[in-house]
Amino acid sequence: MITEIQTDFYRITLPMPYRLRHVHVYALVQGSDVALFDTGMNMPGSYELLEADLKSIGLGTKSIRDIYITHSHTDHCSMAGLLQKRTTAKIHLSSIADNVYQYFHKADELIPVARLFYARHGMSPGEVDAMVEEIDDISSIIATFNADDYLEQNEIREFGNYKFEVIFTPGHAAGHVCFFFREEGMLMAGDHILPYIAPSLSPNIFDDIYQPLKSYLESLDVVEQLQITTIYPGHGNSFTGISERVAEIRTHHELRKQVILQSLNAQPKTTYSISAEVSGAGASRWDDWEKFMALNETYVYLQELEREGAIIEELNDKILGYTSI
Numbered sequence: 001m002i003t004e005i006q007t008d009f010y011r012i013t014l015p016m017p018y019r020l021r022h023v024h025v026y027a028l029v030q031g032s033d034v035a036l037f038d039t040g041m042n043m044p045g046s047y048e049l050l051e052a053d054l055k056s057i058g059l060g061t062k063s064i065r066d067i068y069i070t071h072s073h074t075d076h077c078s079m080a081g082l083l084q085k086r087t088t089a090k091i092h093l094s095s096i097a098d099n100v101y102q103y104f105h106k107a108d109e110l111i112p113v114a115r116l117f118y119a120r121h122g123m124s125p126g127e128v129d130a131m132v133e134e135i136d137d138i139s140s141i142i143a144t145f146n147a148d149d150y151l152e153q154n155e156i157r158e159f160g161n162y163k164f165e166v167i168f169t170p171g172h173a174a175g176h177v178c179f180f181f182r183e184e185g186m187l188m189a190g191d192h193i194l195p196y197i198a199p200s201l202s203p204n205i206f207d208d209i210y211q212p213l214k215s216y217l218e219s220l221d222v223v224e225q226l227q228i229t230t231i232y233p234g235h236g237n238s239f240t241g242i243s244e245r246v247a248e249i250r251t252h253h254e255l256r257k258q259v260i261l262q263s264l265n266a267q268p269k270t271t272y273s274i275s276a277e278v279s280g281a282g283a284s285r286w287d288d289w290e291k292f293m294a295l296n297e298t299y300v301y302l303q304e305l306e307r308e309g310a311i312i313e314e315l316n317d318k319i320l321g322y323t324s325i
């Protein structure tokens, strides 16, 4: 589905299998040239949909000159490889996002680290196997691509008559960037700010120093300072009122962090058991993907609480346990 949201500026909605069921990519048109912001997910029929949508406005995927990627989650960029093969488009993303993407298709490195990480955080061997299968599924849709260049913090890029700034916004994903069109007041937000849900946070299992929540909150501060009129997110409708939305998301994280802190006592608990406990009855209906996401998010809060000195993490018999102070 293609929607003209402003003159020469289109939103194209493509499918994805996860809970939101759709992802938006944005196309900026200058004459017969297109700059695409994110690519959508490499799943059956997606490429054909993108082609048909661009055809409906007299263009096509061959018109794509540049591809700007907000972050390297598969729903946002896994079609980049296919587009690189079939077009002459140049691919631009941050160097960190490129690194993160590379991990996903090195299954021989990723899977042993993931097995160790999720077992340490309290998943049973059967659950770890199921989670590895999920990771394998994701790896299977990844088509590799080679970045043409890396985006730098605050640099200004041009496309036709448009100018936009690269704003580094790590948190939802390492290496996430937003694109800010200062003159038009538009923010191409990727998954940094979404209208209905708080963007998910996950640890980087290769990098224990990376603090997703701390980085994410700092990145909210950064975009709040910009003179933004309209936010164009990767999922959901465009919206206005950045300060209100930022305040809601901040409150959400503070409340979730407090709930996790309050679930702790002198008895060590694993990340996985805490994630189920704070989610109540709903946890018994989780599928493998939801278990994985819940554990990830819980660990992000535990990491932050530990950094603040509010809780203690201890390794006992290869399992990490958390206690309150």
Ligand SMILES: [Zn+2]
Pocket: 071, 073, 076, 172, 173, 191
């Ligand atoms: Zn994402």
